[in-house]
Structure formats: structure tokens, C-alpha cells
Amino acid sequence: MPGSIAAPERGSWVLGDRVTELRVVELGRGPATAWAGRLLGEHGTDVVKIEGPEGDPLRTRGAQVADGSSGYFHALNLGKRGVVAQPGDPLFTRLVATADIVIHDLSPTEAARIGLDAASTEAGEARVVLSITPFGASGPHAGYVAEELTVSNAGGWASLCPTTSRDPERPPLKVFGDQCALMSGVAGAAVALATHREVTHSGIPEFIDLSQQDYVASVLEGAIPGYSYTEQVMLRYHERPLIPWRIFDAKDGAVFMVCVEQDQWERLVELMGHPDWADLPIFETMEGRSENQDLVHTLVQEFVADWETMEFFHAAQARRICCAPVMSLAQLSSDPHIAERGFLRPDEPGGPRFLASAVVGEAGRAPIRRTAPGLARHSAELRDESRTRACQGDAARQLPLAGVRVLDMTWAWAGPFAAMNLAHLGADVVRLESSSRPDLYRRLPFSPVGMEPGLNRSGMFNQWHQGKRSVG
Known part of the structure; x- marks a missing residue:
């Protein structure tokens, strides 16, 4: 069929047959x-995208591809079926009524008008309604309209960017693209799927x-405990305590490097051949390097400039120095x-390449099952298609991941954050730690003023690591 690509057998690469029965x-x-x-x-899941007669605004955002829709629209809508329908249309009513999960970004007033607000959902049949809006569905700002620029500033992210300059006259900076929206989409999808698991049990x-806004604020890393534990407001031009921390220019590109701890700095000095300047008293401690960061960065840059990007990256990584190449899109594509991992794939034979699923399971990476839907492409087939919502249970209500145990063996950044979110959803997260080599986060100086730092006192x-248990 036009617009389709052959998919593996049912259940071979998804989260089990129960997921394949779900309509979103x-x-x-x-x-x-x-x-x-x-x-x-x-x-x-079977995702059906409902658009109005004018189509999704994303269809006209950015460079267009063969069917007249933008490449951005295609990238965000792979694998879906699409219909044109409006509230009041029989097709619209039936699709919403028989969905297992409904996703929308409607204002509270719009959502209430068509029965997709909190009150209507809770009084209706068993299903999940996921509302993703700039400021939430309640509160004095709930009805505000906002784009990415507003959310980035409202959530506090822009106030921390670019952090590469100490000039207070430079304005807050929104990072490239729709990162606030995409992060919220990731969180929403995970929570919706976990919550549906509970709905099938409780009915x-x-x-x-x-x-x-809330979600962006929740991912500001050190800015949160920096304020709540030490009453410091991190700014885009604050003095960085961890030096070096910068993008350095190599012969053929650039690398980002940071030395989070003293032993990493010592390994960098070793990699540099232990230059005489590294023995100067001003470079002996993290505090000294922070106070003289311009000089540190100048001297490290002189060393990095003689290296090829990937050569330096591998040499630094071999010495367990935090370092990564700064990749362009052209470099990523090649x-x-x-x-080898098959991350860039065409949406159909001979078609343009898109980012595939970031998840690789036992059976490999999930395929791109369909091209993004043309406007109203699947209206006829869905008008004639009947379905009932997946079977619901009648067990006592509980948190979505109640009864699930997660073993958290991760350190900084991604792993702890992922496990914390699983704990928020009700999972029993057990953290496995080493008493001889404590977690980096336990050792960072985020203790309240006047309190002696300790392994259990780092903000x-x-x-x-909220909501977790710990064994060592």
C-alpha cells in the first residue's frame, strides 16, 4: 500500500502484545x-492523528518535501495514520470515544468543550487523557498561549544559557529547536503508557x-539544589567551579571537555605531558583553576589545537576524562x-532518511512502519473501521508502576534522572552503591551554609535520587 513499509511480525519488537492492541x-x-x-x-500502538481541514500547522513549518508538507512534520509524525475531522463529526466522536490514550494540547476551555478536561475524563470510561500545555490545565496561567521561546524562559532554562560567557550584558538564550516541547513529549509518552498499565488493572x-514549564524547571540539574540547599541563584554568566569546562577547537573540528573532579584534571595534565605551567600553585586546586579559568582555557586550547578531533576524543576517553566531539549534522549522517546501528533510516524505500527510534531492544531497532500521513490519507479506512477499547479491570487503584522493582546502577545525569522518574510513577527503585567509591553526586559540595558536607547531605x-532505596 502506498505510504507503508513492511513491518516485523506482531509483538516481535514492541513491548508485548498488549501494547499492539492500544489505540492512541x-x-x-x-x-x-x-x-x-x-x-x-x-x-x-496504533496512533491516529486527527487534523482540521487546514491541516497541522507543522505541515508548513520549515523546508517542504515531495508531498508539500515540511520535513519537520514528517519527522514528528512517522508511523501514524491520519484523518481530517472536527469536534461534532461522527468520525471525530467515535475515534475519541474508543481511544485507549488521547493526547492533546488544547486549552482548558477547548478541552472542556469536547469532554477532554480532567473533570470529564474522570467521570467517563476507563482510558488515559494526556494534556501537554505550556502552563498546565489549572492555575492562573493555564489559559496562556505560549511558544517554545516563552516556555524556555518561563521554565528557567534560558536564564542559564549560554553559560560560556561571563558577560552579564548578554541576554538569556533559548537553545536551538523545540527542546522544551520534545522533552515534554518524551515524558508524556512514558507516563501515559505507564498510566495505561494501571488503568487496565483498576478500570x-x-x-x-x-x-x-514545570517539566523544563524539573531538569535544570545543579540549578535546583544550588538554590534550595545553598540559596544561590545560578545564572548564565556565573563563575564555573569546574575548570576546564569549554568547547575547544581541534585541527578539524571541536571537542567539549570538562574536568569534574581533581583526579580528572590530573589525568588531563598527564595527557598533556605534564607541562611546567601545570605545577604553578594557581592550578593546583579546583578553586585556583576556577579563579584563573581564562588562563587555564587558553593553555589547554594550545594543546588541543594540535590534535585531530577524534584522536583527542579517544585519547581523553581512554584516561576517563569527560570529553566528546562536537558533531555537525553532516558528520552525524556519515x-x-x-x-552500523541503523539510527538513520528512510521512511520508505528510496525516501529521505529520518532519525529512527532511539531504543534498541533484543530484536533490534523498531522499524518505521509508515511514512507521515498525508492530509486525510486514512479518513476512509478509519470511517469504516470499528473497534472497542482494550479490556479494563476492576482492581484497587494504585500508582502506575506499583509492583515493579528497578535496580539503579547508574551515576550522574541520565541514569539517576530516569530512575527517579520511575520511582515517581510508583516503582520500587533500589540503588546499588559502592562504599569505597561513593557516587559523584554524593561528593559534590551542595550542602546548606553552615552544615558540614557529608555523603548524605549533598543536595x-x-x-x-528521590523515592529510591539504597544498598551497598
Whole structure:
């Protein structure tokens, strides 16, 4: 069939047959809902995108491809079926009524008018309604309209960027693209799927109110415990305590490097051949390097400038120095590692390449099952298609991941944050730690003023390990 690609056998690469039975209906006009829908589709759900006669605004955002829609629209909507329908149309009513998960970015007033607000959801049949809006579905700002620029500033992210300059006259900076929306979409998809697991047990409908402002604020890493534990407000031009911390220019590109701890700095000095300047008293401690960071960066830059990018990257990594190449899109598209893992794939034979699912399971990476839907492409087939919602249970209500045990063996950044979110959803997260080599976050100096630092007193650790148990 045009617009389709052969897929593996049912259940061979998704999260089990139960997921393949789920119908997701997406009523969105922005990247957050579109990305959440695509992620759910990658894991086997049947995603139906409902658009008005004018089409999703994302169809006209950016460079267009063969069918007249933008490449951005295609990237966010792979794997979905699409219909044109409006509230009041029989097709619209039936699709929403029989969905297992509904995703929308409607204002509270719009959502209430068509029965997709919290009150209507909780009074209705068992299903999940995921609302992703700039400021949430309640509160004085709930009805505000906002784009990515507003959310980035409202969530506090822009106030921390670019952090590469100490000039207070430089304005806050929004990072490239729709990162706030895409992060919210990732979180929304995960929570919706976990919540549906609970709905199948309890038979009780659930309304998920995801505020992009809240979610962006929740990922500001050190800025959160820095304020709550030490009353310091981190700014885009604050003095960095961890030096070097910069993008350095190599012969053929650039590398990012940071020395988080003293032993990493010592290994960098070893890599540099132990230059005489490294023995100067001003460079002996983290405090000294922070006070003289311009000089440190100048001297390290002189060393990095003589290296090829990947050569330096591998040499630094071999010595356990935090370092990564700064990749351009052209370099990513030709990178042999990405090619071998099949991360860039065409949406159909001979078609343009898109980023495939980021998840690789036992059976490999989930395929791109369909091209992004043309406007109203699947209206006829869905008008004639009947379905009933997946079977619901009647067990007592509980948190979505109650009864699930997670073993957290991760350190900084991604792993602790992922496990914390699983704990928030009800999982029993057990952290496996080493008493001889404590977690980096436990050792960072985020203790309240006047309190002696300790392994159980670092705000950095306490912030990102909420709800977990620990064994060592």
C-alpha cells in the first residue's frame, strides 16, 4: 500500500502484545503532542492523528518535501495514520470515544468543550487523557498561549544559557529547536503508557496534566539544589567551579571537555605531558583553576589545537576524562557508528532518511512502519473501521508502576534522572552503591551554609535520587 513499509511480525519488537492492541488518538498542533504520539507508535500502538481541514500547522513549518508538507512534520509524525475531522463529526466522536490514550494540547476551555478536561475524563470510561500545555490545565496561567521561546524562559532554562560567557550584558538564550516541547513529549509518552498499565488493572480513567514549564524547571540539574540547599541563584554568566569546562577547537573540528573532579584534571595534565605551567600553585586546586579559568582555557586550547578531533576524543576517553566531539549534522549522517546501528533510516524505500527510534531492544531497532500521513490519507479506512477499547479491570487503584522493582546502577545525569522518574510513577527503585567509591553526586559540595558536607547531605544527590532505596 502506498505510504507503508513492511513491518516485523506482531509483538516481535514492541513491548508485548498488549501494547499492539492500544489505540492512541492525537489531537495536537505542536511538537510536544506530535513527538509523544510518534514515540508511542514506535512501541507498537496504533496512533491516529486527527487534523482540521487546514491541516497541522507543522505541515508548513520549515523546508517542504515531495508531498508539500515540511520535513519537520514528517519527522514528528512517522508511523501514524491520519484523518481530517472536527469536534461534532461522527468520525471525530467515535475515534475519541474508543481511544485507549488521547493526547492533546488544547486549552482548558477547548478541552472542556469536547469532554477532554480532567473533570470529564474522570467521570467517563476507563482510558488515559494526556494534556501537554505550556502552563498546565489549572492555575492562573493555564489559559496562556505560549511558544517554545516563552516556555524556555518561563521554565528557567534560558536564564542559564549560554553559560560560556561571563558577560552579564548578554541576554538569556533559548537553545536551538523545540527542546522544551520534545522533552515534554518524551515524558508524556512514558507516563501515559505507564498510566495505561494501571488503568487496565483498576478500570479507573486517568487525566495527566503535564505542564511544559514545570517539566523544563524539573531538569535544570545543579540549578535546583544550588538554590534550595545553598540559596544561590545560578545564572548564565556565573563563575564555573569546574575548570576546564569549554568547547575547544581541534585541527578539524571541536571537542567539549570538562574536568569534574581533581583526579580528572590530573589525568588531563598527564595527557598533556605534564607541562611546567601545570605545577604553578594557581592550578593546583579546583578553586585556583576556577579563579584563573581564562588562563587555564587558553593553555589547554594550545594543546588541543594540535590534535585531530577524534584522536583527542579517544585519547581523553581512554584516561576517563569527560570529553566528546562536537558533531555537525553532516558528520552525524556519515558517522560509521550511527550507520552500523541503523539510527538513520528512510521512511520508505528510496525516501529521505529520518532519525529512527532511539531504543534498541533484543530484536533490534523498531522499524518505521509508515511514512507521515498525508492530509486525510486514512479518513476512509478509519470511517469504516470499528473497534472497542482494550479490556479494563476492576482492581484497587494504585500508582502506575506499583509492583515493579528497578535496580539503579547508574551515576550522574541520565541514569539517576530516569530512575527517579520511575520511582515517581510508583516503582520500587533500589540503588546499588559502592562504599569505597561513593557516587559523584554524593561528593559534590551542595550542602546548606553552615552544615558540614557529608555523603548524605549533598543536595545534588538528594535531588536526583528521590523515592529510591539504597544498598551497598
